[in-house]
Amino acid sequence: MNEALLSHATETMAAGSKSFDTAAKLFDPATRRSALMLYAWCRHCDDVIDDQQLGFQAAAAQSTPLQRLETLKALTLRACAGEPMSDPAFAAFQEVALAHAIPQQQAFDHLEGYAMDVRGDLYPTLDDTLRYCYHVAGVVGLMMARVMGVRDEAVLDRACDLGLAFQLTNIARDIVEDAGNGRCYLPINWLAEEGLTLENYAQPTSRDRLAKVAQRLVAAAEPYYASAEAGLAGLPLRSAWAIATARGVYREIGVKVDRAGSKAWDRRQGTSKAEKLGLLAGGAVSALASRGKQAAPPRSAALWQRPGGGGDRAAGAA
Known part of the structure; x- marks a missing residue:
């Protein structure tokens, strides 16, 4: 076991996601190691695109985000092929990908989320925002579920739903911060319905109207949180406890954004x-309760369906 890789991944999780770090401690040791390794790769890719690398070995800096993205793709392809990896983030990903048979397409689906940022994509409707959420978080849910031993497509759908819910919450929490970085993930038609534009939505004078958009986004996450809870029965007990806890932490952040209204961005919303x-x-209560359930009820056809998922694609409400 490469303890240097594990130490790097642990430090990356602690620095990059205090919300998920709490829940990750609940996994059994083997699952926790793989979850940390996968997170370290995801975080590294995010930081490389923004030219803000974490860790003890920074990737070779490229002159543009597009060039950095191409480097990430090339290294990911090599990792999936089993080639020797010197970068700790890619060595970590390789260990996880090969041990848990993570499909290469899922890794590249995740990299497409960074490509969407590099291109400066905009999102006309909620369905378009959900497509972005899939690439940056839903597919991470799929990969994490595979780390937990899940192969049932119906349970994988629920794992993807949790990633979608997490990202909708993150978007609502970080609207103003993202705008400062030149990024908007909000459905543009929702902004228009509040009389807002890409030029003025993040201005202090727009906060009352922006709060309505954020509250709508938080509400849109709710059916995905509910769907994810129904998938707990398909996870091992300790994994179910970790995921139920992460679900509760992120959902609480959304609740705080909703309650704060126009003051939601005066400080970063989080949990004590x-x-x-x-x-x-x-x-723990949710995980234990899931043990008595044989199978989750059918997933709602109204929910956005991941590419290649267990059901026919159904668009989210625009």
């Missing part, structure tokens, strides 16, 4: 240590 402890307990 005391709140996390309560959500840990709630996650």
